[in-house]
């Protein structure tokens with residue numbers, strides 16, 4: 001199948017994040033979740049060793065999709081409207097989990113932290129040398145982001161899984177967006193949008209003191 005025309009190309013996935021942010025700097029949940037669904041699909045192609053990761057990501061995306069389709073769907077159009085609604089109605093467990101259904105705020109916070117990993121990982125792929133190792137780029141990105149929030153056993157499982165990743169150029173090839181040079185160019189085009197989504201979300205959650213939800 002010609003590059004870029006495969007059954008699955010990361011180009012469309014990363015394009016989802018380009019449509020997340022409105023003129024009013026709101027982050028729309030629809031495209032945000034669409035981007036994550038595409039990333040998870042790509043993760044499935046990397047092998048069953050990552051299934052412990054994709055299972056958790058799928059579960060979190062499903063929680064958010066249920067909110068977006070639920071009785072209060074109009075409150076879950078954007079991250080901003082979600083935060084305002086859930087805080088105004090006392091739906092967020094601020095100190096400890098209470099056994100209630102996970103709030104959108106805590107669920108998005110976990111995905112938001114993973115988006116930081118993605119941002120670092122894609123930048124590492126983009127700027128890496130041809131002989132760079134994806135496993136090293138991935139581990140360094142993980143240790144600089146998500147690892148902070150995971151217990152030892154998860155960190156160990158993640159770093160073992162990373163060791164199965166192919167070389168940087170082979171990884172760029174399986175991204176199915178053309179040659180390695182075209183993949184690097186695509187990453188350079190997509191990254192500013194991912195950084196923008198991350199930055200807006202980080203500022204929103206920091207302003208409402210939601211960055212450490214249990």
Ligand SMILES: CCCCCCCC/C=C\CCCCCCCC(=O)N[C@@H](COP(=O)(O)O)[C@H](O)/C=C/CCCCCCCCCCCCC
Nearest residue numbers: 010039040042043052053056057110111114138154158175
């Ligand atoms: C253009 C190239 C794109 C490459 C993209 C690869 C595909 C990435 C797809 C998904 C990213 C992983 C999403 C991980 C979400 C994890 C959320 C989380 O931290 N969950 C933990 C906390 O949740 P609660 O327990 O508080 O509800 C949860 O404990 C589960 C943890 C298990 C997974 C943790 C390992 C995450 C590793 C992230 C990188 C994996 C992908 C590497 C493949 C290149």
